[in-house]
Amino acid sequence: MTEREFNLQLGANISGARHTAGITQRALAAAIGLWPAQLCRIEQGKQGVGVNRLRWLAAALGVAAVALLPQP
DSSP: OOOOHHHHHHHHHHHHHHHHOOOOHHHHHHHTTTOOOHHHHHTTTTOOHHHHHHHHHHHHHHHOOOHHHHOO
């Protein structure tokens, strides 16, 4: 899996978890201290996510961080 493929799948997983949780991009971004445009780029796979940000996203979405990671 390339880095691009990883980021695309990670973004899709984050977006799916956000939709399941019924949270808007704006609300999730605010909850973890991001601009909505940053979260949009993450969900589109255009921006990577560090470990701490992944943990913050998972906590805000009520899921385990590992649940957001792409599966090989």
